[in-house]
Amino acid sequence: MNSVNNENSTSAINVDYEQPVSQHPALTEAIFTVKRFIKNPLSIIGLTIILVFTLIAIFAPFLAPPENERDPYRIPHDGWTISPSPPSADHPFGTMEQQYDIFYGIIWGTRSAFKIGFSVVLINLIIGVILGSIAGYYGGLFDEIIMRITDMFYALPFLVVAMALVVALGRGLQSIIIVMIILGWPTYTRMIRGDILTIREKDYILAARASGTSDLKIIIRHILPNSVYSVLIVASMNIGATVLTAAALSFLGLGAETGYADWGQMVSMCRNWIVGPPDARLAYWYVVFIPGFVIALFVLGWNLLGDAARDVFDPKMRRK
Amino acid sequence: MILVLVGVSLIVFAIMMLIPEGQRVAIYVTGEKIRNEQIDSLIVKYGLRDPAPVQYFRWIKNIFKGDFGHSITASAPVIEGFKMYFPVTLELVLYSTPLIILVGIWLGTIGAVHKDKPIDHFTRIFAIVGYSLPTFWLGLMLMMFFYGLLGIFPPGTISIVGKDILYNPEYHQYTRILTIDAILNGNWRMFWDAIYHLTLPTINLVLLSSALIMRLMRSSMIDALGQDYIRTAMAKGADKKTIYNTHARRNALIPVITISGLMFAGLMGGMVITETIFARKGIGLWMARAATQLDVAAIMFNVLFLGVVFVVINLIVDLIYAWVDPRIRLT
Numbered sequence: 001m002n003s004v005n006n007e008n009s010t011s012a013i014n015v016d017y018e019q020p021v022s023q024h025p026a027l028t029e030a031i032f033t034v035k036r037f038i039k040n041p042l043s044i045i046g047l048t049i050i051l052v053f054t055l056i057a058i059f060a061p062f063l064a065p066p067e068n069e070r071d072p073y074r075i076p077h078d079g080w081t082i083s084p085s086p087p088s089a090d091h092p093f094g095t096m097e098q099q100y101d102i103f104y105g106i107i108w109g110t111r112s113a114f115k116i117g118f119s120v121v122l123i124n125l126i127i128g129v130i131l132g133s134i135a136g137y138y139g140g141l142f143d144e145i146i147m148r149i150t151d152m153f154y155a156l157p158f159l160v161v162a163m164a165l166v167v168a169l170g171r172g173l174q175s176i177i178i179v180m181i182i183l184g185w186p187t188y189t190r191m192i193r194g195d196i197l198t199i200r201e202k203d204y205i206l207a208a209r210a211s212g213t214s215d216l217k218i219i220i221r222h223i224l225p226n227s228v229y230s231v232l233i234v235a236s237m238n239i240g241a242t243v244l245t246a247a248a249l250s251f252l253g254l255g256a257e258t259g260y261a262d263w264g265q266m267v268s269m270c271r272n273w274i275v276g277p278p279d280a281r282l283a284y285w286y287v288v289f290i291p292g293f294v295i296a297l298f299v300l301g302w303n304l305l306g307d308a309a310r311d312v313f314d315p316k317m318r319r320k
Numbered sequence: 321m322i323l324v325l326v327g328v329s330l331i332v333f334a335i336m337m338l339i340p341e342g343q344r345v346a347i348y349v350t351g352e353k354i355r356n357e358q359i360d361s362l363i364v365k366y367g368l369r370d371p372a373p374v375q376y377f378r379w380i381k382n383i384f385k386g387d388f389g390h391s392i393t394a395s396a397p398v399i400e401g402f403k404m405y406f407p408v409t410l411e412l413v414l415y416s417t418p419l420i421i422l423v424g425i426w427l428g429t430i431g432a433v434h435k436d437k438p439i440d441h442f443t444r445i446f447a448i449v450g451y452s453l454p455t456f457w458l459g460l461m462l463m464m465f466f467y468g469l470l471g472i473f474p475p476g477t478i479s480i481v482g483k484d485i486l487y488n489p490e491y492h493q494y495t496r497i498l499t500i501d502a503i504l505n506g507n508w509r510m511f512w513d514a515i516y517h518l519t520l521p522t523i524n525l526v527l528l529s530s531a532l533i534m535r536l537m538r539s540s541m542i543d544a545l546g547q548d549y550i551r552t553a554m555a556k557g558a559d560k561k562t563i564y565n566t567h568a569r570r571n572a573l574i575p576v577i578t579i580s581g582l583m584f585a586g587l588m589g590g591m592v593i594t595e596t597i598f599a600r601k602g603i604g605l606w607m608a609r610a611a612t613q614l615d616v617a618a619i620m621f622n623v624l625f626l627g628v629v630f631v632v633i634n635l636i637v638d639l640i641y642a643w644v645d646p647r648i649r650l651t
Contacts, residue, residue: 042448152327155634156627159589161331163611164623168338244454248593251456253612267456271597274460275468282469289464292457300452307448 036312043312046304053298057110064107073108073261075100084273084287094286096269100259102286106294108261112173113298116246117239120180125235127181128188133219135189136196143193150186158183159248166254173256176246184242191234195227229313233306240302247295263298266291321635328627329383333376336620341368347389347617383624389617393609398621401606407496408477409591409602414497415518416525420583424530425569425576428537432572433564435542443534450531455590459524459597466520473520475599482513521598529587536579541572574645581630581637588626 037043056063066072078090078099087094093102135143162179169175199205200223208218243263249255250264251271258269270291276283336344341363348366363369367378382388386399394401431443466473478486478498485491485507494504499518502511544550545568553563588604595604603622610618 148323148327151324152331155324155328155631156331156623157585157588157630159592160607160623160626161335163592163607164332164335164619165338167611167614167616167619168335240452244452247454248456248589251454251593252596252608267454267460270460274464281471282464285464288460292454292460296453296457299454300448303448303452 033312037308040308040311042304043308046301046306046308049297049301050305053110053114053301056107057114060107060111064101064104066108073112075105075108075259075261077101077259084284086283087286093290096266096287097272098258100266100269102266102290105261105266106263106290109263109266109291109294110298112260112262113243113295116173116177116180117243117302120177120184120242121235121239123181124184124188124238125231127185128192128231129224131185132189132192133196133224136193137200137215137219137223146189147193150190153183153186159245162245162249163252163254166249171254173246173250173260173262176249176255179249180242180245184238187234187238188231191231192227195230196223199223199226229309233310233313236309237303237306240299240306243295244299263291263295267295321631324631325628328631329380329624330376332620332624332627333379335623336379336616337372337375339616343614344368344616346392346614347620349390388621391610391618391621392615393606393613393618398617401618402603402621402625403496405601405603405606407498408600409595409604411497411499411514412518412521412525412591412594412600412602413587416522416529417587419522419526420529420587421533421580423526424533425537425573427530428534428576429541429564429569429572431534431538432541432545440538443538447531447535447538450528450534453528455524455528455593456597458527459521459594462520462524463597473516475517475520475597477514477517477600478510479513479517482510485510517598517600521594521600524594524598525587525590528590529583532579532583532586533576537572537576540575541568544568544572547571570644574641577637577641577644581634584633585630588630 061072066074067076068074078095078101080098082097084097085091085095085099091101091103093106095101096105131146135146162176162183165179165182166175169178196219205218205222208222213221246255247264247267250262251268253268255268256262256265258265267288270284270287273284273287275281342359345359345362345366345368348362367375370378388398390396391398391401394404396404427443427446431440434440463475467475486493491501491505491507491510493501495501498514499511502508502514545564547568550563550568553567554560558567591602592604592607594600595602596608599605603625606618607622609615610622
């Protein structure tokens with residue numbers, strides 16, 4: 001990823017015979033990128049999936065009006081009957097254990113998923129950019145210390161440590177988010193540091209430095225824009241992965257309390273209903289299938305998007 | 321290496337220190353019920369309010385003595401619990417790891433050789449689906465379909481009949497790994513019984529973990545196929561199979577080896593979930609139970625153990641890497 005083109009440095013090689021040469025190179029670049037993106041069917045699927053989820057999250061109060069305005073994340077339930085009931089007019093996706101409405105949980109769970117994914121990835125990205133650029137640009141003792149700390153984090157299997165940390169901090173969605181922030185930043189820090197190490201040696205950085213540009217300006221104006229694509233691609237895929245890990249932790253019984261609108265929590269509730277009574281062994285399929293399917297779709301959307309973005313932005317792949 | 325191990329122990333210790341003293345006491349209490357009033361004196365007795373460095377060195381000393389405390393979920397000392405649970409996990413690892421690597425490399429090679437053909441698109445979709453699917457959901461679906469609908473491949477590690485054989489005094493448990501013991505005892509019924517129960521968990525792990533290797537293998541194989549020496553070999557009219565299998569694949573494997581260490585981290589996580597779903601009494605299930613029942617001793621031991629295993633695996637990966645790529649050995 002060391003030679004990701006930015007608008008200024010590509011004008012020379014960017015003469016596309018379909019475009020008039022007089023066009024601004026940044027515009028040519030943008031048109032080219034969009035064209036490539038649209039050409040790839042997988043990226044369109046990914047984009048559509050994420051857009052649909054975004055709309056669901058935005059319009060959640062209309063799609064599934066909450067019973068209690070103050071606490072919309074509480075899934076309403078009809079009585080306390082233990083065994084789930086199949087999809088009906090009242091409950092389009094059926095109900096879970098204790099008659100929690102699956103449809104409501106899915107709709108409001110979309111908000112939870114975005115909340116988990118965005119908050120974790122955004123905070124990690126900020127930490128990663130700050131620590132990574134300092135470590136990569138200045139090197140020295142600070143670099144050494146930060147890299148040894150990330151080494152330690154890398155030396156531990158993620159989910160296993162996350163489990164222990166969630167137990168230590170006390171169960172709940174809040175803890176899961178905190179834990180994933182604690183464990184997630186080394187990935188970004190390392191990546192940005194690596195990018196900066198290669199870019200730092202480029203001639204145009206030397207030129208900027210020679211002309212007396214301040215360090216901060218060099219990092220923000222000249223280095224970060226060049227490494228931003230690769231980082232954003234990983235970030236996009238990590239939004240899905242974060243939701244997946246959170247759901248896995250919830251599945252193991254470390255997530256939100258029963259009845260909270262969170263997909264992982266809903267999957268963990270279905271564990272007792274995998275196999276139905278002997279005469280109808282798939283009687284409770286909807287309890288198992290629907291929440292997990294929604295998680296898979298959400299993650300798939302982000303992965304497709306990230307995958308397509310990589311193909312589009314990677315200069316090595318793009319002009320073949 | 322030593323430094324990393326010390327780092328691992330520090331992180332595990334730091335996590336442990338986050339837990340309130342009242343719950344950490346449970347590590348030292350063996351079996352008997354304790355009253356609330358006793359907790360305070362026990363905290364003092366085991367020095368849980370001492371400064372952190374003192375506690376750290378005491379903890380390390382205990383570890384070297386092999387004393388990891390008492391596990392509530394195993395209702396035995398942690399080390400006894402480990403002896404009981406570990407073989408079950410090891411067995412699953414033994415069967416799934418080679419399969420994951422083989423399937424990943426095989427599909428990746430096919431995808432690269434037939435780049436942009438239908439079969440390549442198929443393998444790519446397989447990979448994307450593989451790492452998008454939640455481990456638990458795929459496991460649940462497999463179980464629902466095979467066990468629920470078709471009534472085959474039940475959860476657990478062994479059938480009731482198998483259990484009878486297991487506790488028969490004439491049946492020796494040499495390694496506690498079911499299939500290996502069965503072979504050593506010459507008991508084929510037992511062997512197939514164990515394999516029968518291993519099938520679904522193995523499929524689950526292979527489907528999920530091979531995607532990562534497959535993806536990398538594909539892109540690195542495409543890279544290798546674009547090299548000049550491949551063109552030379554093609555121009556000379558060398559057999560295509562030889563080119564793919566010896567010239568290109570060997571070089572394409574190098575980045576795959578580096579990532580296989582990472583795959584193991586995923587495998588460990590996947591193991592916890594897979595064992596929970598398929599009710600296999602291995603350390604994954606033990607950890608999941610310990611986590612929900614606040615069995616501090618068991619959690620901390622397992623994190624430490626898996627951390628050490630992971631460090632060792634990464635060391636082995638580095639060694640293999642140097643062996644495959646002579647350029648690294650020389651520098």
